Amino acid sequence: MFLNRIRAATFAEQETKVYKNSNLKTLRATGGCGGNGCISFLSLWSNEFAGPDGGDGGNGGHVIFKANSATKDLINVPPIIRAEDGEKGQNKDCNGKNAPHCIVDVPVGTVVKNANGVVVGDLSSEGIMFVAARGGAGGKGNHFFVTDTEQAPKICEYGAEGEDLEYTLEIKSMAHVGLIGFPNAGKSTLLSAVSRARPKIAPYPFTTLKPHIGMVQYDDYEQIAVADLPGLIPESHKNRGLGIQFLKHAERCTALLYIIDLSLDKPWQYLHTLQYELSQFSKHLLERPQLVIANKIDLPEAEKNLELLKQETDLKVIPVSAKLGTNITQLLQEIRVIYDQNKTDDL
Numbered sequence: 001m002f003l004n005r006i007r008a009a010t011f012a013e014q015e016t017k018v019y020k021n022s023n024l025k026t027l028r029a030t031g032g033c034g035g036n037g038c039i040s041f042l043s044l045w046s047n048e049f050a051g052p053d054g055g056d057g058g059n060g061g062h063v064i065f066k067a068n069s070a071t072k073d074l075i076n077v078p079p080i081i082r083a084e085d086g087e088k089g090q091n092k093d094c095n096g097k098n099a100p101h102c103i104v105d106v107p108v109g110t111v112v113k114n115a116n117g118v119v120v121g122d123l124s125s126e127g128i129m130f131v132a133a134r135g136g137a138g139g140k141g142n143h144f145f146v147t148d149t150e151q152a153p154k155i156c157e158y159g160a161e162g163e164d165l166e167y168t169l170e171i172k173s174m175a176h177v178g179l180i181g182f183p184n185a186g187k188s189t190l191l192s193a194v195s196r197a198r199p200k201i202a203p204y205p206f207t208t209l210k211p212h213i214g215m216v217q218y219d220d221y222e223q224i225a226v227a228d229l230p231g232l233i234p235e236s237h238k239n240r241g242l243g244i245q246f247l248k249h250a251e252r253c254t255a256l257l258y259i260i261d262l263s264l265d266k267p268w269q270y271l272h273t274l275q276y277e278l279s280q281f282s283k284h285l286l287e288r289p290q291l292v293i294a295n296k297i298d299l300p301e302a303e304k305n306l307e308l309l310k311q312e313t314d315l316k317v318i319p320v321s322a323k324l325g326t327n328i329t330q331l332l333q334e335i336r337v338i339y340d341q342n343k344t345d346d347l
């Protein structure tokens, strides 16, 4: 009993810690118990001893994780999941009803780890299921135990208990950092400036159609994966442009970097649109670490726009020129700070 309480306390601590993070969740899954078998003897008006008629119990439900693309994060997955118990057997050979399985929807790309941290499941495509805790089998009623020598058994089975297991669910991230911006903002140019990746760069929108990942190498051999994502436009969350496809990629990045083109008129409007689109897709996306990269500082008007942009947002703004390589070192330092902070938070 005492031991149980300690266990519960550590579980609760873990829970509060991971609740902040919609990409990671520790939970306990318990299968339903099987229904007990029944002991009963039938008695009819014409036959007082018509024989044993105790039915079997129903099976307990399983707890099942199912990959569902409509689910965006693990926030709504409860910390304790218990499937229903099977019904007990009844007289007149009535078997108890099997309990329904408890199916918990998780985002596509969720990795399941057991209590020892070993990966036991990878829900990488839509509809894949993982049985987290099996329900107990129903117990047999006394009718089952009738033999040639024992015609009136007074025995039955209890239903078996369901499995009780702890798991950690984690959404597999694509990259530590995702570059988010309108088409032509210079995302691909920036990725090639900070890493050895060579995505296609061109002065027309939607050059990048698929995400590219580049590795940023630091002097202490730390490597940070940066993803160049396809461009985002207003109403992407309604599947305009490359739409939902793009937003799904953004979701699998731990930190979000907004790339804003400073040469455009009123660049802060673009930042607000990007944030709005992300929040429409999943309201927890904006809780992730964020940074604004003000690109194309080499162009005219950029200096003036930079000051205005800084006034319009609370986020840290770093001016760079991806094309000329201006201020890239400071940007890499800032990315490293974000990365280190989130590493210690166990993201």
Ligand SMILES: Nc1nc2c(ncn2[C@@H]2O[C@H](COP(=O)(O)OP(=O)(O)OP(=O)(O)O)[C@@H](O)[C@H]2O)c(=O)[nH]1
Residues within 6 Å of the ligand: 181, 182, 183, 184, 185, 186, 187, 188, 189, 190, 200, 201, 202, 203, 204, 205, 206, 207, 208, 209, 229, 230, 231, 232, 295, 296, 297, 298, 299, 320, 321, 322, 323, 324
């Ligand atoms: N002057 C200047 N031009 C830049 C800078 N960064 C990017 N560009 C130019 O902007 C254009 C678009 O750059 P890309 O890197 O292809 O832009 P993108 O954001 O990847 O665009 P999509 O893939 O279409 O979403 C190219 O012509 C680049 O040469 C910069 O810092 N200064």
Ligand SMILES: [Mg+2]
Residues within 6 Å of the ligand: 187, 188, 189, 199, 200, 201, 207, 208, 228
């Ligand atoms: Mg591009």
